[in-house]
Amino acid sequence: MKFLDLAKVHIRSGAGGAGCASFRREKYIEFGGPDGGDGGRGGDVWAEVVEGLNTLIDFRYQQHFFARNGQPGRGQQCTGRDGDDIVLRVPAGTEVLDEDGETVIADLSRPGARVLLARGGNGGWGNLHFKTSTNQAPRRANPGQDGVERTLWLRLKLIADAGLLGLPNAGKSTFLAATSNARPKIADYPFTTLHPNLGVVGVDGTEFVMADIPGLIAGAHEGRGIGDRFLGHVERCAVLLHLVDATAEDVAGDYRTIIDELEAYGGHLADKPRITALNKVDALDDEMRAACKAELEQAAGGAVFMLSAVTGEGLMPVLRALRARIDASRGEVAESEDVAQTWQP
Numbered sequence: 392m393k394f395l396d397l398a399k400v401h402i403r404s405g406a407g408g409a410g411c412a413s414f415r416r417e418k419y420i421e422f423g424g425p426d427g428g429d430g431g432r433g434g435d436v437w438a439e440v441v442e443g444l445n446t447l448i449d450f451r452y453q454q455h456f457f458a459r460n461g462q463p464g465r466g467q468q469c470t471g472r473d474g475d476d477i478v479l480r481v482p483a484g485t486e487v488l489d490e491d492g493e494t495v496i497a498d499l500s501r502p503g504a505r506v507l508l509a510r511g512g513n514g515g516w517g518n519l520h521f522k523t524s525t526n527q528a529p530r531r532a533n534p535g536q537d538g539v540e541r542t543l544w545l546r547l548k549l550i551a552d553a554g555l556l557g558l559p560n561a562g563k564s565t566f567l568a569a570t571s572n573a574r575p576k577i578a579d580y581p582f583t584t585l586h587p588n589l590g591v592v593g594v595d596g597t598e599f600v601m602a603d604i605p606g607l608i609a610g611a612h613e614g615r616g617i618g619d620r621f622l623g624h625v626e627r628c629a630v631l632l633h634l635v636d637a638t639a640e641d642v643a644g645d646y647r648t649i650i651d652e653l654e655a656y657g658g659h660l661a662d663k664p665r666i667t668a669l670n671k672v673d674a675l676d677d678e679m680r681a682a683c684k685a686e687l688e689q690a691a692g693g694a695v696f697m698l699s700a701v702t703g704e705g706l707m708p709v710l711r712a713l714r715a716r717i718d719a720s721r722g723e724v725a726e727s728e729d730v731a732q733t734w735q736p
Contacts, residue, residue, distance in 0.1 A: 394586035396547040396624070398450035402509050405433025405458040405474035407535025410515035413466035414528070424527060426468050427518040430535045433511030434458030434474030438497065438545075440504045444482035445589065447547050458509070461535055464517045474511055481545060484627065488544040496543070500550065500627070508543065512536030546623065549587055551602035552717045554625030556653075557634040558645050559606030559616075562670040564588070566634060566700040567603045570710060575603060582606065582617060587624045594710040599717050602628065609648050612655035619656050629720035630664045630713055637671045637683050643690035664716050667691045668709050673699035 408430025415423035436458050456479060462471035487497040487506065497506040515533035522529055555563040559581035567573050571590030576583050588603045604621040611619040625631060639645050646667070653661040669687055672680050680697060687695045696712070698705030 394446050395448045395451055396446070396549075396587075396621075398447040398545045399454060399542065400450055400479065400545060401455045401540075401542050402436045402477070402479075403457045403540040404436050404509035404511040404538035405460040406538045407431070407433050407512035407514040408461035408463040408471035409534045410517035410520070410532035411464035411466060411469075412518040412530055412532040415467075425518040425522050425529055426466055427532055428464030428466070428469040428471065429517050429520070430464045430514030430533075431461030431471035431473040432514050433461045433535070433538050434476045435507055435511045436477045436479070436509040436539075438479045438481055438485070438487055438499060438506050438508055440483050440485065440499045440502050441480045442483075442502045444480065445549070446482065447485070447545055449480075450545060458511060458538065460538070461511070461514045463535075464514070464532075468517075468519060471514060473514075476511075479508070479545075482547060484548045484550045486546045486548060488546055490542045490544070492544050509539040509541060512538050548627055549589060549602050549624040550600070551589060551625070551628050552599035552630070553592075553601045553713050554628035554631050555601065555603045555634060556625070556631050556649055556665075557606060557670075558608065558636065558639075558648065559583075561606065561634045561636045561645075562700050563603050563606065563634055566632075566670065566698075566706075567601060569700045569703060570706060571601065573603075585617070587621055592710060592713075594707070594714050597714060599714065601632075601713075607649055607652045609651070611652045619652060622653075622656050622660060626658060626660060628663065630666060630716035632709070632713060633665055633667045634670045635667065635687060637669045637680070638674050642669065642683050642687050646687060646690050664720070666696065666709065666712055666716070667693065668696040668698050668705075670698055670700060672697045673702045673704060 411427035413427040415426050456477045458477040459474035461474045464471045485499045513536045515535045518529045518532045564575040564577050567590045571592045573590030575588040584605045605617045608616040696709045
């Protein structure tokens with residue numbers, strides 16, 4: 392299945408059915424009168440989160456979604472049938488944006504969440520509704536309301552606990568493959584990863600989801616390389632793991648490049664909890680390891696982990712550190728939800 396995280400859709404809710412203007416004309420009915428029924432209501436357009444989806448690829452092959460119109464009313468006080476609704480089934484983490492691509496209409500992050508995108512038009516009243524003591528034979532009936540037509544964008548942000556950051560060939564895909572059952576493409580050339588990958592990581596009897604996104608380069612926020620459009624997939628992560636290639640000529644410069652791109656991207660991504668690790672240390676001797684670690688610690692202003700995704704050296708300490716940050720974040724979210732539920736004015 393191909394990965395697609397941005398799709399444009401055109402939706403239209405159903406129009407309401409027209410009301411009916413009719414009169415009873417049975418031969419042996421002494422008193423007739425108006426008996427026109429109301430029109431049916433037009434169908435709505437909904438977006439709903441379903442489990443088992445992790446891409447918007449279905450919307451590449453179908454972009455138009457039109458709900459059915461309501462049926463018109465008929466005589467003998469028969470109300471028209473309501474139009475059927477249309478439901479857009481999307482994966483968890485999907486944002487619904489207006490046509491400008493910036494205004495967020497809804498953020499669907501949990502399975503089962505639903506949002507109404509376009510409400511169907513009401514059906515028109517039949518002439519029975521207009522009968523009064525002074526107007527017992529109204530010939531008036533309302534038309535149904537028009538449906539709502541709009542163009543929307545669907546943008547997917549993957550739901551993951553931890554996210555991997557780094558320059559191309561920093562070893563992010565190798566790290567994901569070494570710590571989970573995910574099998575991303577791995578090669579010795581830049582931009583091997585062209586779309587995000589997810590993996591379930593197990594540590595000390597617990598599991599969490601890790602996201603690997605394509606590598607960033609200097610100027611990614613200006614569209615260089617693959618750009619920064621995949622950074623949205625780590626916005627929801629509780630912690631970021633920044634991998635730096637230990638075999639690079641300037642590890643501090645590589646670290647600063649990624650931080651600059653995070654700050655240019657905005658959205659408080661640069662303020663998220665972050666763990667820095669020096670990867671590929673199996674290619675260095677003890678003296679070079681110490682020098683690179685000291686240089687990176689000075690640039691990062693904190694502790695730096697040493698690891699090798701190929702040999703497995705230093706993986707468990709990094710995973711346990713990630714697990715601790717994720718647990719702390721989940722605890723804060725649970726406390727905030729409890730406060731929101733128990734607070735009363």
